[in-house]
Amino acid sequence: MKKALILISLLLSLEGSLFAQILECGTKEQNEITLRKNPNALKKRNEFEIFTKKFVENLHKNKSTNNKALATSYIIPVVFHIYGTTQSGKSVTYEKIVNALNAVNNDFNGLNDDFNSVEPFFQSRRATLNIQFRLAKIDPNGGNTTGVVFHSIKNGYGNGGGYDTQIAADAWDNKKYVNVYIQNDLYNQNIYNNSGVAWYPDLNMTNNNTARIVFNGAYLLGNTDKEFSSTLTHEFGHFFNLIHTFEDGCTGTDQVDDTPKEDAKHSLNCTPGTNCDGDKVNIENYMGYNGARGCYKMFTRGQVDRMIAAMQHEARISLWQNSNLLATGVYDNQLASISAPLSIYKENLSNNGSFTQTNELSLTGGKTFSLSSGKLIQGTHYTLTNFPQGLNPVITLINNSKATLTLEGLAQNHQISNNILASIKFLPAAFSGGINNLISDKLNIKFDFIDPYGIFLAKGQPNWMATPSQTWLFFSTEKGDDTSYGFWLFETDKYKLETYGKRLICNANTRNITRLTKGTEINSSSNFTAPGAYPNQLDVINPSYNDWRGQIGYIGYEYKIDGNICYGYFKVEPVSGSEGYRITEYAYNTQPGAPIKAGEKDQQVLLTSPSNLTSYINNNAVILNWNDKNTTEDGFYVEKSINGGTYQIIKTLVANTSTYTDNSISSGISYKYRVSAYKGSEKSGYSNETIIMAPNDYIDYCKANSTNTNEYIKTIKLGSFSNTSGADLDGYGNYTAKTISLKSGEQVSTLLTPGFTSSSLNESWTIWIDYNDNRQFENSEIVLKTALTNKEYAGSFSIPSTTKGTFRMRITMRYNDTSNTPCGNINNGEIEDYTVQIQEQSTTLQTPYAYLNGGISKNGFYALWDTVPNANSYEVQLNTSGTWYTVGTSTSYYLYILKPGSSTQFQFRVKALNSTAQSNWSNPVNVTLPLTGPINKEESKFIISPNPATDQVTFTLSENSSNDNWIEIYNNLGQLVRTTRPMENYSVQNLPRGLYEVKLISKEGIQESKRIFLK
Known part of the structure; x- marks a missing residue:
């Protein structure tokens, strides 16, 4: 049983032997998963589809006006990330990447050797795009690069969810580079023959650094035949918004007018044939599957126009701008560069801080070293930045254009928390003619250390x-x-x-x-x-x-x-x-x-110390930042030492925190900070210390006091925070050690309770939040103001949706006075100060996608949803009359809901939960229960009931469905396990329990696909 039983979003139709070479592009399925996570992206895609149609229409209305767009030459920077230099027994090398990308360029530009042998019927539809995909020569940190980065073995980046954090961590800026990930097992399912997958233009993905092409290294040119290797061209086509020519079979569309329909069976291979309408199929088109059998040759004019439109998409337009081509080093191919295949150095397994990799440096573009033998000298030929203490680079010349780079010594600090990006900056003396005509004078090296074994x-x-x-x-x-x-x-x-x-x-x-x-x-x-x-x-x-x-x-x-x-x-x-x-x-x-x-206990602390603790002063507060090196901590302790005194814990923070603002500082005082992680009673080592001096021009908040003989602030309640204080000395209470946790965009419920020593008096309340952090309470920062009242005040105020950070709050309660002065003596009443921490809404879990899939009867229905990572339960709510209410929870991905009263029309929605986080509510799903009978037959072409099922299921067709249809049932590996006609009481008793995909098939192809869970 595969993980798709739980992670149902991974369902793909995988055909053939695990060892057979197949073109199984998961672009449609994986893009749909991505859209489910961000429903607004679907709206954006549909809007861009309208733009594309208008753009293409205008492109050809007046050719003299639009020749510029048609003739534009595009250059696109590309970076390849390699995860394993052997994939399915085939080598993945820099040279193969270069050849594979050259082949893609040839395919797009019509330079493939079989371009002129396209079927005569389609020769007039052929078109080329004047584009060059070039390996980046400058990395995101300004150093030389080959545009090929070799990582440790990893898989799964073909999934539409679950790997986004890892993908983004490895990615180069999506607005500057096309990121191509070469992995052997695209979906991390121990299946090694899926060819590739890519994502259409999507600004949210680009902003999150998850826009990508993922491709199987076993199918690069040189590892398979020329035609099948053009599946990489196929994926680049998707990246620039081309859809499969067979999308949704004979009833679907690729949104291009000059590509004929296909039935999605791909049975023609390279034999000319016709489609469901009797028209010829463009078997040689890069965006179909037939051509992978030996005849990939062409794009159509309509496809090229669509790609030109895609170049205008906000997620793609920055790639080909001249400023970006200069920044990534691909604008001028004549400039010299320093080619270094290795950019990541992995610590040796001896785990002693040593490295044995040899990096072979080559000068390109006619550049030469000033020496042809010996070694370059630090300080004369190069300088170092951020190099780990104990390590020294050795650059040994082979000749005046080649050298080797090795590392000598042992890094003194070599835990994962010490991972760092270092650089070698070459000086003019290193080269003949100095650094003129050199694209960059830096080489960046990422050090990848190993934590102590245990x-x-x-x-x-x-x-x-x-x-x-x-x-x-x-x-x-x-x-x-x-x-x-x-x-x-x-x-x-x-x-x-x-x-x-x-x-x-x-x-x-x-x-x-x-x-x-x-x-x-x-x-x-x-x-x-x-x-x-x-x-x-x-x-x-x-x-x-x-x-x-x-x-x-x-x-x-x-x-x-x-x-x-x-x-x-x-x-x-x-x-x-x-x-x-x-x-x-x-x-x-x-x-x-x-x-x-077996049974051996842990021998060392599980937690790694936070690293790279830094501090700076902003708006009279100390801002601390650090690297969180754990995934299992419960939280962090922040400690402070004043003028060299003893460290004291000043704040306990929740897990996954990497910043803290300390507002409690005074001018001319020296402060030291350190941070540690904790899990239960377990504690990590300390981070590095950071020391900072508060400036002499430090501005503190204004003082306030009052006479509180007759009245005082008794209790305040803001959201879930409550503090009962009583009468404070001099009418002022400094409660800044207490933190009120609020959320961006939150409507904060407020309950303010006065205390009186005798009779009730009229009081006015004012609350300020110092949003601009200038240590002044200004009228524009008043969030709540009341009229005079002698009773408890209940109300609310709003936090701006874009506000987050740590701020000072001041609350005043004034006797018989409605003025807004936050400072000085307010005569009668009381003042209290608090710390307010405003965080983004804690939707740290992905939002599940809710849906119906049959299982509807007059008595109730099955609510279904896609599970999300790290959730351990799901809350389900109904909306029957404009108000949402909870009807139950589930630890699985379905819940049977009984008919609520007499209602037959309502909505349900789902939220993912764990002990510390939650998701947003899912999309609302409309439900209509039939008045009688087991199902609502009007919802789709066929209904599966019950769903989930145990022993038997009924497959019911809608009235307008053909009697020639049949049912195919596929397991989670995409293997066909049953074929049947639509019928009642079909036995599924002998099928293993789990999730299956059920397809309604006709002679035209797949009519509809649904999922059923056998429990």
Whole structure:
């Protein structure tokens, strides 16, 4: 059972053998997933589709006016990210990337050697785009680059969700570079024959640095035949808004007028033929699949026009501007450069701060070194910036145009928190003729260190179990190139552990997972066994294997870090009071090849110290920033030392925080800060210290005081914050140590309670928030003002939607006075100051996409949604009469909802939750229940009922559907498992439990596709 049972957004139709070369482009499916996460993007896409049609119409209305657009020559900077230099046994090298990109350029410009052999029928429709994709020569930090970056092995960037943070971290600025990711397993499913996927222009993706092409390195030119390697051209076409020529079969469209329809079966290959309307199919078009069989040759005029329109898209237009071509080094190919294949240096596995990589430097463009032998000298020929202490570069000349760069010494600090971008800046003396005509005088090097090796213990989550009531649970470990697992009750009394190809220790010559006893050593000599293809995953229990029955034990597992084999264990226990088993904890050794003993506890702190703590003063406050190097911390402690005194904790922050503003400073005082992470009672080491002196012209907030003999501020409640104070000395209470947490755009409920020593008096309240941080409370910063009242005041005020940060709040309560003076003596009443922290709305979880998929009856319906990463439950609400209310929660991705009263028309929506975060509410879904009968037959061409199902399902066609239709059922691997006619009470008893894709097929192709969950 694959993770698509939980991450249903990964469903793709994968055809053929796992080892067969197939063109299976996931662009349509993955773009749809991306749109679900950002519904506004669909609106933007539709708007741009209207623009495209008008642009293309205008392009040809007056050719003399628009010749400039048609004749424009485009240059586009490209960077390739390589994740593994061997993919499916084929090498991925710089030279192959160069050749592959040259082939793409030839295809776009009609320079492919078979361009003139296009079928005569389509020769008049051929068109070319005057474009050059060029490897970047200047990196985002201004250094020389080859435009090819070699990373550690990684997969999964073809998914439309779940990897965005990693993608963005590796990306170069999407507004400057086309980012192409070369990975062997596009969807991280242990499937290595998907060719590629790309995303259409989308400003949100560009702004988030997730716009991309993802391509399988096994299919680069040189690793496969010339025609199939043109699938890379196919993906570049998608990137510039071309749609599959067969999109949605005979009833679909690629939004281009001169590409004939296709039936989406791709059965013609390279044999000329006709489509569903009897018209010829453009089998040689780069945006179809037929041509991959040996005849990719052309784009049409309409496709080229569409790409020219795409060049105007706000997510693509910056790429080809002259200013960007200069910034990325591709404007003038005649300039000299320093070519260095390696830009990332990975610490040796010895984990002692050493590096053994050799970088071969080459000068291009006729540039030469001033020497032809020996070594360049630091200070004479180059200078260093940010080089780790203990490391020194050695540049040894081979001749006057080639050299090697190696690193000598040991980095003194070499944890992951010490990762840094360093640079070598070459001086004029290094080159003949100085640095003239050199595109950049810098080489940037990213140092990638390894944390100290150790054995780490982690607790399993409470729901990490398989039982008759929870037959499947996908879970992830903390460490590894692939952290995916699944616990599974496959059939009655058959428990399995899905490892997605990773090996477990098993009994000899079986797939039965060995029950290890505490203290058993797990090492390279253990009997590790790989799982078979579905349904031959590894067994915990089956009717003939009972070692685990009712027993506690350990499972030995093998995993990889950067491609290096490491070992760990899972502890498995029976579920108390129920059939089933749970994983209660696991441990892993991060040292490649080093053993671990079953039941061995952690040997060192799990948390890494925060790094790169910096400080600066802005608007009379100290701003701290640091790098968070953990993913599992509960939060951070911020400590301060005043004038060299003892450190004191001044703030406890939540997890995933990397900044703090300290407003409590005074002029002429020296402050030191340090930060540490914590998890429960566990604490990391400290960050580096940062020291800062408050300036002598520091401005403090104005003083205020009052007589509070008869009245005082008793209690304030703002949102969830409450403080009861009583009468403060001199009528002023400094509560800035208390933080009121608010959200951007929030409507803050306010309850202000006065206290009186005798009779009630008329009081006026005023609240200021110093939004501009100038340490003055101004009239424009009044957020709440009341009239005179002798009672408790209840009201609210709004936080601007764009405001975030830490600010000072002042509250005044004045007797018989409605003036707005925040300073000095206010006579009678009281003043209190607080710290306000305004954060963006805590929608840290992705927003689920809600939908219906059949399962509707007169008594209720199944609400369905796409699950999102890191959520452990989902709240479902109904709207029956204009008001939303919660009807239930679910830990899965569906909830059956009974008909609410007499209503038959309403809406539902879903929100993802975990213990610390939540998502926005999903899209609202309209529901109409039938008055009678099992389903609403008007909703689609066919209905599946019930859904989810257990034993039997009914496939019902709408009245206007053809009787020639049939049903095809595909499992989560995209394999066809059943074919049937629409019928009632179709048995699914013998199908494994999980998610399936059901397609309604006619002779014209796929009519509709739905998903069904068998529980």
